Amino acid sequence: MKLSTKGRYGLRALVDLALNSREEAVCIQSIAGRQNISESYLEQLMRLLRKAGLIKSVRGAGGGYQLAKPAEAISVGDVLRALEGNLEAVECGAFQKEHPCEGADVCVTKYVWKRINDGICQAVDSIMLAELVEESRRIQDSHRGTIANVCSK
Amino acid sequence: MKLSTKGRYGLRALVDLALNSREEAVCIQSIAGRQNISESYLEQLMRLLRKAGLIKSVRGAGGGYQLAKPAEAISVGDVLRALEGNLEAVECGAFQKEHPCEGADVCVTKYVWKRINDGICQAVDSIMLAELVEESRRIQDSHRGTIANVCSK
DNA sequence: AATAAATCCGACATAAATACTCGGAATTAG
DNA sequence: CTAATTCCGAGTATTTATGTCGGATTTATT
Numbered sequence: 001m002k003l004s005t006k007g008r009y010g011l012r013a014l015v016d017l018a019l020n021s022r023e024e025a026v027c028i029q030s031i032a033g034r035q036n037i038s039e040s041y042l043e044q045l046m047r048l049l050r051k052a053g054l055i056k057s058v059r060g061a062g063g064g065y066q067l068a069k070p071a072e073a074i075s076v077g078d079v080l081r082a083l084e085g086n087l088e089a090v091e092c093g094a095f096q097k098e099h100p101c102e103g104a105d106v107c108v109t110k111y112v113w114k115r116i117n118d119g120i121c122q123a124v125d126s127i128m129l130a131e132l133v134e135e136s137r138r139i140q141d142s143h144r145g146t147i148a149n150v151c152s153k
Numbered sequence: 154m155k156l157s158t159k160g161r162y163g164l165r166a167l168v169d170l171a172l173n174s175r176e177e178a179v180c181i182q183s184i185a186g187r188q189n190i191s192e193s194y195l196e197q198l199m200r201l202l203r204k205a206g207l208i209k210s211v212r213g214a215g216g217g218y219q220l221a222k223p224a225e226a227i228s229v230g231d232v233l234r235a236l237e238g239n240l241e242a243v244e245c246g247a248f249q250k251e252h253p254c255e256g257a258d259v260c261v262t263k264y265v266w267k268r269i270n271d272g273i274c275q276a277v278d279s280i281m282l283a284e285l286v287e288e289s290r291r292i293q294d295s296h297r298g299t300i301a302n303v304c305s306k
Numbered sequence: 307a308a309t310a311a312a313t314c315c316g317a318c319a320t321a322a323a324t325a326c327t328c329g330g331a332a333t334t335a336g
Numbered sequence: 337c338t339a340a341t342t343c344c345g346a347g348t349a350t351t352t353a354t355g356t357c358g359g360a361t362t363t364a365t366t
């Protein structure tokens with residue numbers, strides 16, 4: 001029941017990207033350096049984010065990445081789903097029409113799973129990347145001069 | 154980001170136990186049979202639930218398990234935590250005094266993790282075993298005569 | 307044109323967690 | 337005494353998580 005490093009690193013990387021790219025693209029090396037993430041691993045995560053249409057890449061020397069849309073239009077849910085797949089704690093499908101679970105009609109735990117899943121969605125879909133970026137700027141201002149070491153989570 | 158079979162099977166088993174034990178204890182074999190769970194695996198889960206003080210066991214022939222307290226006093230959160238450990242999607246500790254994460258003061262994703270964790274807690278701690286049992290009885294009544302096959306989740 | 311800096315891609319490797327299984331000891335009702 | 341149980345620790349196979357690596361491709365710069 002844990003979020004993997006993909007989701008954790010990836011979200012941090014995306015906040016970093018939003019924070020550090022104006023016009024120019026930001027390369028993996030610099031993000032990985034600031035965020036203390038392995039370059040080759042981060043590369044994989046960026047691939048996932050690009051495939052999901054959240055960032056766009058610029059190839060070749062001087063290349064890197066940029067957000068594909070404004071940070072206001074990217075939710076934490078978008079990011080985590082791109083990296084982790086769907087965020088359902090239990091994929092029971094009892095409330096879907098497509099692939100409903102066998103015996104869903106005699107199942108009571110389905111109510112539990114739905115409440116958990118809804119709780120998670122509510123949390124991740126209500127936070128936009130822009131809010132994190134904004135908060136991050138505030139923090140950076142107040143820590144000016146301090147070496148900003150990074151959270152390991 | 155998935156709940157393991159421990160949590161899923163274990164909760165079902167506990168609902169089954171609450172539903173099928175009046176005065177007498179219920180043995181693993183019968184729960185496992187109804188719920189279509191391996192006996193030896195379920196045994197392990199029952200051990201965890203017992204260690205957590207949610208059920209009590211009666212050893213020897215004719216023995217089995219009973220709830221250690223009324224179903225009204227057992228939350229889904231109690232059950233899942235007994236089986237899965239803490240349910241935090243990210244154990245960042247940024248808001249604890251004990252073992253706060255390094256660099257928590259420059260971290261912004263901590264707000265995200267907290268919202269997710271709170272969402273999950275809110276969901277699991279607000280549902281009592283008794284509610285599931287009650288709902289289950291209603292369902293059983295309406296399906297009387299039907300073979301109650303069981304949800305695989 | 308050559309070089310260096312990047313992304314892109316697939317495959318591989320290792321470690322950890324998950325999901326069981328098993329054998330036997332201890333307990334107790336009949 | 338026997339059979340039905342729980343109790344316990346250890347073992348195993350599979351899957352998932354967490355990276356690593358080598359090389360192809362693209363592009364800015366010199």
